[in-house]
Structure formats: C-alpha cells, structure tokens
Amino acid sequence: MSRVRVLVGTRKGAFLLSSDGKREKWDVSGPHFAGWEIYHVKGSPADPNRLYASQTSGWFGQIIQRSDDGGKTWFQPGTPPGEPTTAPGGMPKGESNKFVYDTSAASGKPLTTHQFYDGTQHPWEFKRVWHLEPSHSDPDTVFAGVEDAALFRSTDGGISWHELAGLRGHGSGPRWQPGAGGMCLHTIIQDAKNPNRIYIAISAAGAFRTDDGGNTWRPINRGLKSQYIPDPEAEVGHCVHHVAMHPSRPEVLFMQKHWDVMRSDNGGDSWHEVSGDLPSDFGFVIDVHAQEPETIYVVPIKSDGEHFVPDGKLRVYRSRTGGNEWEPLTRGLPQRDCYVNVLRDAMAVDSLDSCGIYFGTTGGQVYASSDAGDSWAPIVRDLPAVLSVEVQTLP
Amino acid sequence: MIRVILPPHLRALARVSGEVLLDVQGQATLRSALDALEVSYPMLRGTIRDHSTQQRRPFVRFFACSEDLSQEPPDTPLPHAVASGDEPFLVVGAIAGG
Numbered sequence: 001m002s003r004v005r006v007l008v009g010t011r012k013g014a015f016l017l018s019s020d021g022k023r024e025k026w027d028v029s030g031p032h033f034a035g036w037e038i039y040h041v042k043g044s045p046a047d048p049n050r051l052y053a054s055q056t057s058g059w060f061g062q063i064i065q066r067s068d069d070g071g072k073t074w075f076q077p078g079t080p081p082g083e084p085t086t087a088p089g090g091m092p093k094g095e096s097n098k099f100v101y102d103t104s105a106a107s108g109k110p111l112t113t114h115q116f117y118d119g120t121q122h123p124w125e126f127k128r129v130w131h132l133e134p135s136h137s138d139p140d141t142v143f144a145g146v147e148d149a150a151l152f153r154s155t156d157g158g159i160s161w162h163e164l165a166g167l168r169g170h171g172s173g174p175r176w177q178p179g180a181g182g183m184c185l186h187t188i189i190q191d192a193k194n195p196n197r198i199y200i201a202i203s204a205a206g207a208f209r210t211d212d213g214g215n216t217w218r219p220i221n222r223g224l225k226s227q228y229i230p231d232p233e234a235e236v237g238h239c240v241h242h243v244a245m246h247p248s249r250p251e252v253l254f255m256q257k258h259w260d261v262m263r264s265d266n267g268g269d270s271w272h273e274v275s276g277d278l279p280s281d282f283g284f285v286i287d288v289h290a291q292e293p294e295t296i297y298v299v300p301i302k303s304d305g306e307h308f309v310p311d312g313k314l315r316v317y318r319s320r321t322g323g324n325e326w327e328p329l330t331r332g333l334p335q336r337d338c339y340v341n342v343l344r345d346a347m348a349v350d351s352l353d354s355c356g357i358y359f360g361t362t363g364g365q366v367y368a369s370s371d372a373g374d375s376w377a378p379i380v381r382d383l384p385a386v387l388s389v390e391v392q393t394l395p
Numbered sequence: 396m397i398r399v400i401l402p403p404h405l406r407a408l409a410r411v412s413g414e415v416l417l418d419v420q421g422q423a424t425l426r427s428a429l430d431a432l433e434v435s436y437p438m439l440r441g442t443i444r445d446h447s448t449q450q451r452r453p454f455v456r457f458f459a460c461s462e463d464l465s466q467e468p469p470d471t472p473l474p475h476a477v478a479s480g481d482e483p484f485l486v487v488g489a490i491a492g493g
Contacts, residue, residue, distance in 0.1 A: 035404060059454040059488045060404060060442040076408070079437040095437070098446045 003394040004350050005070065006358055007051065008366055009038035012384035014053055015366075016041075016071045019379075023356055023370040026379045032074065033065065040345060040388045042132050043070075047139035048392050052158060054129035054144070062128055064096040064144075064158050077158040096158050099126045099146055102165035112168075114148065115177040124148045124168070131345060131388075133188035137195070145185035149176060149202040153214070164214040167200065172219060172236045179203035179239050179258075186344055187240070192247035199253065199268060204229075204239035207255065209268050220268030224257060241284045242344040246293035254296050254323070256286040256344075261298055263323050274323020279310050285347035289372060290355045294322040297349075297357060297373060299342040307362075308339035316359070318373050332376035333367065340365070345388035352393060360386025397428055397473070398483040405443070405486065409436040414483060423478040425457060426469035443486060458485040 006017040013031025032038075036055045044050035049070045055063040065074045077096040101124050103112060116122035127147040135141035140157040150168055152161040176183060184203055191197035196213045199220075206221040219236050229237045239258035246252065255262040255271065259282050262271040275281035280300040289295035296319050302310045309315065313335045315328040340361035350356035357373050360366045364383040369376045399415040406412065417431040426449075433440045440446065443455050449469070451457070457464040460474045460482050476482040 034407075057404065059402075059452065060408075061445075061452060062441070063408065063438075076438045082435060083437070095440055095446065097441045100447060 002352055004352070004356060005043070005048075005392045005394060006348070006366065006368070006379065007041035007043065007071075007388075007390040007392070008360055008383065008386060009041050009053070009345075009388035010360075010364070010384040010386050011037055014038040014041050014055075015380070015383060017366065017379050021352055023352075023368055028380055029071065032071070033063075036063070037128075038387065039128060040131050040390075042134060042390045043392045044134035044139040044142075045136050046134070048394055050134065050139040050157075052132040052134060052142055054132055056128040062097045062099065062126070064129070064132075066096075066158050077156075095160065099129070099144070099150075099152055099161050100163070101126065101150060101168075102163040104165075112173075114173050114183060115175060117178065121174060124150070127182060130184045130186045131188055133190065136190055136192065143188050143190075143198075145188050145200065147182045147184040148178075149183045149185040149205060151185055151188070151200055151214070164210075166210070166215045167208060167217045170208070170217050170219070172205070175234070175236050176202065176205035177237065187243045189243060189245050189253075191245075191250040193250055197250070197267070199243060199245070201240040201243045201255075203241065204258075205236045206238040207240050207243060207253075207268055220264070221271070222269065223264075223271030223273075224262065225260070226258065228258070242286050244286045244288050244296070246288045249293045252293065252322075254286050254288060256283050256298055258282065258304060261286065261323060274319070276319070276324030276326055278317055278326050279315075283342075284344040285342050285359060287347045287349050287357070289357075290349045290351040291353070292320070292355075292372075295320050295372070296322065297347065298326075299347070299359065301341060307341045309341075312337050312339060314338045314340065314361070316357070316373055316376075329369075329373040329376070331374065332369075338363075343387055345390075346386050348389050348391040350391045350393045356391065358389050358391050360389045362386065396480050397423055397431075397477060398480055399428070399432060400483045400485045401439075402486060402488040404488065405439055408438050408442065411436075419478075423473045424470050425464060425467060425473065428473060428484060429469075454489040456487045456489050458487055459483070 002021045008015040013034045015030030018027045039054040041053040051067040053065040113121035131145040133143040144152040151164045187201035189199040201207045208217045224238045241256045253264040261275045263274045264271045283301045314333040317326040340363040347359040355372045357369045362385040366379045367376045397417045459477045
C-alpha cells in the first residue's frame with residue numbers, strides 16, 4: 001500500500017508526518033533543527049529519499065540541510081571537517097550555504113538595485129532561501145528561490161549554488177519591490193512536459209517564465225490588476241502570493257495574488273480573474289487536485305490588514321470548475337473563534353487515488369483531508385507557526 | 396590549544412556538546428581563531444562571518460576575559476590567557492527581540 005510523508009517547516013523547526021494510504025494514523029518526527037526557522041522542506045521526485053531543507057536564523061544566517069534517507073538523518077552538503085577550504089589553485093570550494101549574486105560581465109551584469117520601501121533604489125542583499133524545488137529528473141539538481149529575489153541552482157546535491165542571473169538581468173529589477181514579508185522568490189514550477197520551461201513568482205514583482213532552461217526570462221503579468229501600485233496594470237510590481245499548475249496541463253496556471261484569484265490558459269501570457277463568489281479574494285495558498293486539473297483550492301483570508309480567516313471560520317474553498325464557482329469546505333475545521341493564517345507555501349496535495357489535501361496554519365495546526373477536501377482532521381494541533389507544507393506519495 | 400565556546404545552535408550544527416579545542420598556527424587572532432574553527436567545522440562557515448565580506452554577522456558577538464572583542468579589527472591578537480588556553484574565547488548570539 002502507498003504511504004505519504006508530509007514535510008512541515010515551522011518557525012522553530014521541521015516536522016515529518018508519516019502515514020499509510022488510509023491517512024488516519026500518523027507518526028510525527030521532530031522537531032528537526034529545533035529552534036531554527038525552516039522555511040521549506042521538499043523531496044526529490046526522482047529519489048523520494050532525497051530531501052532538502054532551508055534552515056535560517058536572524059543570528060546565524062542560511063543553512064541548507066540534506067537527507068538521503070527520507071529524513072532519518074541530515075547533513076549539510078559540502079566540505080568534510082578538516083579538509084582545506086580551497087581547491088588546488090586557491091579557488092574556494094563550494095559551500096552549501098553560500099548564495100552569491102552573479103554580477104559578472106559574462107552574465108550581463110544583472111542590475112543590482114531594486115525599489116525599496118521608501119521608493120529609493122536599494123542594493124540586492126541575500127537574506128534567506130524561501131523555497132527549494134528539486135528537479136523532476138535528477139536528485140542532485142535543485143532550484144532555490146531566495147530573498148532578495150533571485151533564482152539559484154545547484155547541480156551537485158546542494159554543495160554549491162549558482163544564480164540563474166538572466167532573471168535579474170531581465171532589466172525590470174529597479175521596479176521590483178519588497179512585500180511585507182520581504183522581496184522573496186517563493187514559487188518555482190517546472191513544466192512537466194518541457195524541461196526548458198520554468199515559472200517563478202516574486203513578491204512584489206510578479207510572475208516570470210523562461211523557455212530556454214533559465215537563461216532568459218520574461219514577465220508574464222498581463223491581465224493582473226493591482227490597485228495598490230502606481231500603474232495597476234504595470235508589467236511588473238504585482239504582489240503574487242503563489243502559483244499552482246497541474247502537471248498534465250502545463251499551459252494552465254492558477255494564481256493567488258495579494259488580492260484576486262487568477263487563471264491563465266496560455267502559460268501566463270494573459271490572466272483573467274476567477275475569484276467569483278469567494279468571501280474574500282485575498283489569500284496566500286492555491287493548489288490543484290492531483291487527478292482533476294479543474295479542481296482547485298484556496299483559503300480566503302480577510303484582508304491585507306487582517307491576516308486571518310474571515311468570520312472566525314477556517315474554510316478551504318474548492319472550485320470544481322477551474323474558478324469562479326466556489327464551495328466552502330468546513331467539515332472537521334473550526335467554525336468559530338479561529339483567527340489563523342495559512343501562508344503561501346503551506347498547502348500540498350498527494351497523488352493517491354482519493355486525493356489528499358494538506359495545509360498548515362500560523363496557529364501550528366496541520367490539517368489533512370483524504371477525500372479531496374470533503375472532510376478534514378488535524379494531524380497535529382500544536383506545532384510552532386507553520387511556514388510550509390509539502391507531501392510525498394511513497395510506494 | 397585555544398578553547399572556544401559556541402552558542403547552542405552552532406554547537407548543534409557542529410555536532411559538539413562542549414568546548415571546542417583548536418590548534419591555531421602562528422599568532423592567535425580573531426581571524427586566525429575563526430579560520431581554524433571553520434577548517435575543523437566547515438558547517439559553521441557563513442554562520443559567524445559573512446561568506447564574502449568576512450564581516451561578523453550583526454547578531455554575533457565575541458567575548459574573552461570579560462572583554463567584548465566584537466568591534467576589534469580581525470587581526471587583533473587574542474588575550475594571552477586565551478592563546479594559552481587558560482580562558483575560553485566565546486562566540487555569543489546576541490540577545491535580540493523581546
């Protein structure tokens with residue numbers, strides 16, 4: 001029977017939640033990296049035992065952790081203790097927590113300032129890794145979305161990282177700006193059918209697409225309207241919170257923007273709003289059912305000033321029509337006195353026949369549904385605030 | 396040998412439970428002590444000093460013999476009592492927040 005492993009990043013450590021295919025009884029492992037912020041943990045589709053984790057701290061900076069045994073043991077990829085820190089010839093060896101922006105002439109000297117909160121230009125400064133996206137085909141290849149926004153790639157299992165500088169080299173960098181959470185690249189989606197096509201999203205710049213494996217990028221924000229920026233229909237500057245895609249239909253994208261739930265049917269070339277009858281179209285997460293490409297999920301949040309669910313009720317909304325028509329899913333979720341948020345990377349779906357949906361809250365609950373959202377039960381109730389949730393479907 | 400006391404999170408990263416002992420070649424300075432620490436424990440690179448600038452991270456402080464050495468230039472010799480191993484060199488995570 002298949003199993004599932006839910007990978008949870010929290011403000012104070014990582015937790016691994018495991019169950020069989022019934023998804024009724026759970027084993028909880030953790031905290032791993034106790035006391036550290038774990039922005040994201042994700043497994044390799046090519047080798048489910050290969051996990052990557054982003055571990056960060058305001059004191060001690062960025063750490064990359066890797067497991068080769070499904071999370072039983074972890075290590076920092078890189079130079080073993082006692083070995084020289086430089087290779088023959090004096091070049092520094094790769095270091096798994098070293099993210100250096102590419103300013104070389106060979107990469108076109110990407111622009112190194114962006115718009116700051118006060119409207120002035122500000123230099124790019126690395127802060128942390130928000131999202132790790134392992135390659136579909138190679139366990140040693142993994143992408144990292146970082147703050148300040150840029151895309152990095154490792155092809156040696158996380159030992160060393162190199163920026164895909166064409167993204168910042170697009171030229172629109174001076175119009176990118178940080179959202180309330182910082183200027184982060186938080187979404188990385190690989191096209192399952194075309195390895196040269198990758199989508200990314202940045203708060204607050206918008207969505208971008210490459211069709212040449214990451215060398216060149218273009219913004220894909222036509223149709224987005226953001227009343228809070230000087231030009232509501234600008235090419236860049238939109239606060240995109242998350243984007244989701246069904247692997248069988250890579251031309252179709254769903255977006256939870258700061259406000260507005262959006263849909264594209266042409267790989268992001270244009271977008272149209274599908275917020276429909278949602279009680280609020282502000283939110284962070286969005287995801288797609290594993291077997292039904294037109295079934296999507298969001299968790300409406302009251303507003304950008306009140307980051308909690310409306311009316312004290314935790315409701316996941318499901319649309320079976322690819323948007324516009326939404327139904328609240330409430331069975332098993334608190335329907336009074338609930339004021340949690342669900343952050344942008346904190347929802348995931350498994351690929352079992354009866355699709356499992358998972359999400360974590362800032363109140364430390366991780367909820368699971370084994371029936372595509374019809375009913376829910378908490379796996380755990382009292383973790384630190386949940387930053388991210390991923391799930392692996394295992395044989 | 397130089398004795399180094401790390402903050403708990405860095406001890407966890409380095410997988411040590413107590414003091415760290417370092418053999419520092421030549422004169423013991425802030426820089427040479429931290430270089431030796433990072434050779435023995437490469438998982439600590441970037442956690443105390445910035446990778447590129449080698450500047451101390453803002454919320455990390457250095458103490459020895461009841462003195463705050465955090466603002467000293469990196470080539471400042473460590474106190475004799477630290478170089479001789481009589482007193483430890485402390486890497487401290489600053490108290491920040493409420």
